[in-house]
Amino acid sequence: MALASNPKALRFIAPKQPGRNFSMNISVSCLPHSKSNLREYEKREKEASLPVEVKLSSPRKDIDFSDPNWKAKFQDDWDKRFRLPHITDILDIKPKPSPFSLKKSRTVPEDLNGDALDTWNGYVNNDDRALLKVIKYASPTSAGAEAECFGPDCSWIEQWVHRAGPRKEIYYEPKEVKAAIVTCGGLCPGLNDVIRQIVFTLDIYGVKNIVGIRFGYRGFFEKGLDEVPLSRKVVENINLAGGSFLGVSRGGGNISEIVDSIQARRIDMLFILGGNGTHAGAQAVHEECRRRKLKVSIIGVPKTIDNDILLMDRTFGFDTAVEEALRAINSAYIEARSAYHGIGLVKLMGRSSGFIAMHASLSSGQIDVCLIPEVPFKVDGPNGLLEHLERLIQDKGFAMICIAEGAGQELLQKSNATDASGNPVLSDSGVFIQQKIKRHFKEIGVPADLKYIDPTYMVRACRANASDAILCTVLGQNAVHGAFAGFSGITSGVCNTHYVYLPIPEVISAPRTVDPNSRMWHRTLTSTGQPDFI
Ligand SMILES: Nc1ncnc2c1ncn2[C@@H]1O[C@H](COP(=O)(O)OP(=O)(O)O)[C@@H](O)[C@H]1O
Ligand SMILES: O=P(O)(O)OC[C@H]1O[C@](O)(COP(=O)(O)O)[C@@H](O)[C@@H]1O
Numbered sequence: 001m002a003l004a005s006n007p008k009a010l011r012f013i014a015p016k017q018p019g020r021n022f023s024m025n026i027s028v029s030c031l032p033h034s035k036s037n038l039r040e041y042e043k044r045e046k047e048a049s050l051p052v053e054v055k056l057s058s059p060r061k062d063i064d065f066s067d068p069n070w071k072a073k074f075q076d077d078w079d080k081r082f083r084l085p086h087i088t089d090i091l092d093i094k095p096k097p098s099p100f101s102l103k104k105s106r107t108v109p110e111d112l113n114g115d116a117l118d119t120w121n122g123y124v125n126n127d128d129r130a131l132l133k134v135i136k137y138a139s140p141t142s143a144g145a146e147a148e149c150f151g152p153d154c155s156w157i158e159q160w161v162h163r164a165g166p167r168k169e170i171y172y173e174p175k176e177v178k179a180a181i182v183t184c185g186g187l188c189p190g191l192n193d194v195i196r197q198i199v200f201t202l203d204i205y206g207v208k209n210i211v212g213i214r215f216g217y218r219g220f221f222e223k224g225l226d227e228v229p230l231s232r233k234v235v236e237n238i239n240l241a242g243g244s245f246l247g248v249s250r251g252g253g254n255i256s257e258i259v260d261s262i263q264a265r266r267i268d269m270l271f272i273l274g275g276n277g278t279h280a281g282a283q284a285v286h287e288e289c290r291r292r293k294l295k296v297s298i299i300g301v302p303k304t305i306d307n308d309i310l311l312m313d314r315t316f317g318f319d320t321a322v323e324e325a326l327r328a329i330n331s332a333y334i335e336a337r338s339a340y341h342g343i344g345l346v347k348l349m350g351r352s353s354g355f356i357a358m359h360a361s362l363s364s365g366q367i368d369v370c371l372i373p374e375v376p377f378k379v380d381g382p383n384g385l386l387e388h389l390e391r392l393i394q395d396k397g398f399a400m401i402c403i404a405e406g407a408g409q410e411l412l413q414k415s416n417a418t419d420a421s422g423n424p425v426l427s428d429s430g431v432f433i434q435q436k437i438k439r440h441f442k443e444i445g446v447p448a449d450l451k452y453i454d455p456t457y458m459v460r461a462c463r464a465n466a467s468d469a470i471l472c473t474v475l476g477q478n479a480v481h482g483a484f485a486g487f488s489g490i491t492s493g494v495c496n497t498h499y500v501y502l503p504i505p506e507v508i509s510a511p512r513t514v515d516p517n518s519r520m521w522h523r524t525l526t527s528t529g530q531p532d533f534i
């Protein structure tokens with residue numbers, strides 16, 4: 001018999017025995033590796049005294065599995081959902097051969113007789129696809145299967161998405177194109193790398209009229225924010241610095257006004273770098289352009305340091321942010337280790353997604369407790385965070401905590417305030433935990449030396465590391481290929497290491513969050529050794 005490891009609702013799972021089907025679904029509020037949980041588990045297992053079968057809540061409530069054609073229907077619907085909007089949907093335009101030459105950069109492959117294969121061209125075919133999901137789950141109880149598999153038998157369904165890259169035929173005359181780039185939302189390492197690659201690639205296609213829109217969407221309507229002319233020469237070295245060469249901003253803007261401005265400036269291609277909010281704006285701009293039947297390609301490049309965009313392996317800048325966070329964690333660790341009863345506390349970004357905190361905790365190997373927004377925790381009382389800290393101080397002499405800014409918000413006073421973009425302004429989780437710890441150790445009369453580090457803006461105000469720089473390069477280049485191929489309302493991403501185009505609505509239907517049932521979160525728990533604090 002195995003124990004499913006869901007921190008909120010653990011289930012008893014037994015192999016199915018013919019003729020003895022019995023199922024139960026029991027909620028136990030603790031993790032499997034806690035002793036009391038195991039005792040509870042053993043007790044209830046005894047009470048059940050029969051083999052039990054897991055009863056999963058159907059992971060796909062949107063599908064009627066009793067319909068014999070559900071698979072075909074799902075796949076049909078999938079293809080429609082992931083179809084890329086194209087300017088020929090609204091305008092009758094004929095394509096022309098792409099000037100983006102691939103043959104010059106390599107020898108054309110030869111066949112077995114040594115003759116050049118004329119059919120080779122190195123372009124991506126519009127019918128090329130990449131698989132979004134690559135795991136075939138044997139059972140709905142397999143780790144990670146609950147949210148991924150289809151139906152009671154955990155069927156395999158191919159979920160294809162469009163491959164990104166240069167097409168053989170293009171829908172714009174490069175010499176006539178005016179292309180614009182805008183960076184919105186907060187900063188993120190790699191913005192300049194993406195701007196630079198977009199300009200380089202446009203230049204190779206033969207586009208001469210390239211401009212930057214300053215300070216996000218604001219640059220479309222605020223007086224005095226003139227366009228910045230961009231060229232290979234202008235952007236040559238911008239990747240050496242962090243930030244955005246064009247400036248960023250949150251808030252403001254009315255979609256109709258932005259599209260008026262796009263029309264007035266005669267922009268044909270708009271590359272929009274930003275997160276969930278920015279992409280919601282990009283989608284609205286794309287729809288308004290369609291409504292007005294404009295020949296404009298709106299292409300997104302996902303920028304989010306929180307890594308909270310759906311379907312992608314990761315977004316650019318995230319890797320760099322984690323690496324920067326490690327510096328803060330290491331400093332806190334040195335302080336904590338060197339102090340008598342030292343406690344190191346590091347707060348990292350992550351409004352609603354704990355990816356930075358989770359990855360930084362995992363990669364540092366120095367964290368005893370990782371707290372993220374997706375996993376509720378208790379601070380006081382039995383099984384609470386403070387009790388665990390007491391134990392750590394007693395057993396190893398010091399303790400290290402990494403907390404995401406959005407963690408434990410339910411414990412804090414809500415301000416109901418929002419920023420200019422409408423994002424909630426959160427209460428400071430780091431300061432809250434810092435005060436709780438200080439007060440607690442004072443109250444119990446145990447000396448504790450707490451050092452709190454908040455490197456929030458340091459992790460994003462830096463230049464991209466090597467792996468992010470490559471990701472930015474590919475995403476930036478693919479954005480331009482997507483625009484020339486005539487797509488609009490799409491974004492450029494990486495899925496299962498393959499570069500793809502995705503329709504914007506599919507990636508912003510919800511923020512991507514850490515799944516507390518995922519192998520990655522369980523690996524983090526294994527690494528930190530923390531119990532669940534409930
Ligand atoms: N739902 C939305 N529709 C249109 N524009 C939006 C929407 N949400 C945010 N925006 C605009 O997108 C820009 C960036 O949004 P923000 O949430 O601050 O950052 P991010 O794109 O990183 O999520 C802002 O200028 C904001 O006004
Ligand atoms: O102080 P600012 O500039 O509003 O930015 C802080 C916020 O930006 C975020 O990094 C989110 O921005 P991203 O779009 O890059 O994911 C949050 O984690 C953080 O709360």
Ligand SMILES: [Mg+2]
Pocket residue numbers: 185275276277278423
């Ligand atoms: Mg956002």
